[in-house]
Amino acid sequence: MEPSKARAIVEKALVQGNGILRLKPAWVARDFLPPGYRLGLKEEEYDVGERGYICERWLASVTKADNRIGPPDEGLSYLALDSGEQLTLKEAVEVAGAEIMGTEYARTHKGLGRLAKIYDFAARIPYHIHQRKEDVAPLGRNPKEEAYYFPEGLDMGPHPETFFGVHPHIVEQKKMDLLLPHLVEWKDDLILRYSRAYLLVPGEGFHLPSGVLHAPGTAVTIELQEDSDVFAMLQAKVAGKIISKDLLFKDVPPDKRAQLGERAVLEQIDWETSGDPYFYENRHTAPILIQETQQEGGEEYWIYYNTTKFSGKKLVVKPGKSFISVDKGVYNILVWQGEGRYDGHPIKARDFDQDELLITYAKATTPIKVENTGREDLVIIKFFGPDINLDVPMIPRYPPGSAA
Structure with a gap:
């Protein structure tokens, strides 16, 4: 689409939505794990043939899913336009960045710079890393620091613990x-013997820097991360089958692979953080009440913190009450529970036409009335990109006085 036409579409949508854009779900398939069937689709909609199964929903995404097979726009969110025209959020940000992100932020940031998603697997995700900046910059890709929140009220699956x-x-x-023989032989899942498992507790989460080894459990997870889909899988056998070894080398520069073979992946690991004896104390993220925004009608909690690369809040509005929301920059929301109105826009959990919005800078930084019109708590997750909430809490380093 011509940039001028795309910009006209965005400007019209912003006027109609009073600074708020409604978004469509972006479904992403994976071919190495079975789905958990907890994303709200009809059972027959999960199977997408040779692409595998729908296991993830990406939210306000400007990131292309890096899958072996898939449509060219897989992972990209589309604006929900009354005209029926097709425009991705990525295109919208490219042609109207200042209008969406704010003039100053758009001047210093190329885009939204984060990816939010829900993932849902019936088996544990293989032991893997997401590479650091220095390891994937030669490929023209971004690193992937990430954080998890495990929502309440859902079955945790057969393996509710993460290594x-x-x-x-x-x-x-x-x-x-x-670890090296397990990468070379590529025959089983015994590499997990070298890791430690942590119970996944509903309503809590973890913060994970890039380069750290992990094998996430089967809890439905709402994840916030850097704008990237890089990884290296180090576990050969998953859910009873051997996965392609191509997934080990997916984001390893060809010259490094030729020179070092499997050892190239070991050199991409953040060993200091992976071997932290106080990993739980330094990475576990329980909700933190935001006292400054407490109101009679509701309250907010930090649920994604310990970094300025992204951040996120959980907003809870009581039945029949309202909450006045004011934030520091552009963000998107997922309506997780309940129903109501967001600055007049109808919102409803589990309704794919009404559960996802993007709030532009101009709207986000002015008072927004959030109303709960239902009989249960209205629960909304807010996702922010880099450098917006610079006052986000940081976990005190444990033990006290140790180096970060």
Whole structure:
């Protein structure tokens, strides 16, 4: 679409929505794991043939899913336009960045710079990393720091625990090569013996820097991360089958693979954080009440924090009450529970036509009335990109006085 036409479409939508854009769901398939069937689709809609199964929903996404097979726009969110025209949020930001993100933010940031998603698997995700900036910059890709929130009220699946990092002694004694035979032989899942599992608790989460080993459990997870889909899978056998070894090398520069083979992936790991003996104390994120915004009608909690690369809040509005929301920059929302109105826009959880909005800078930074018109708490997740909430809480380093 011509930029001038796309810009005209965005400007019209912003006028009609009074600074708020309604979005369509972006469904993403994965071919290496079975789905958990908890995303709200009809059962027959999960199976998408050779692409695998729908296991993820990406939210206000400007990121293309990096799958072996899939449509060219997989992962990209589309604006829900009354005219029926097709325009991705990525295109909208490219042609009207200042109008969506604010003039100053658009001047210093190329885009929204974050990706929010819901993922839902029936088996544990393989042990893997998301590479750091220095490792994927040669490929023209972004790193992927991420954070998780495990929503309440859902079945946690058969494996409600996540493996994080490695046993501390492996790093302390520099025995990192213990993992190498599992990468070379590529035959089982016993590489997990070198990691530690942590129980996933509904209503809580974790913050994970890029380069850290992890194998997420089967809880439905609402994730917020950097704008990227890079990874290296280190676990060969998943859900009873051997996955393609191509997934180990997916984001390894060809020259590094030729020179080092499987060892190239070991060199991409953040061993210091992976071997932190106090990983839980330094990475676990329980909700933090935001006292400054408490109101009679509701309250907000930090649920994504410990970084300025992204941040996020949970807003809870009581039945029959309202909440006045004011924030520091552009964000998108997912209506997780209940129904109501967001600055007059009807919203409803589990209704794919009414559960996802993007709030532009101009609207976000002025008072917005959020109304709960239902009989249960209205629960909304807010997702922010980099450098918007610079006052976001940071987890005090444990033990006190240790280096970050």
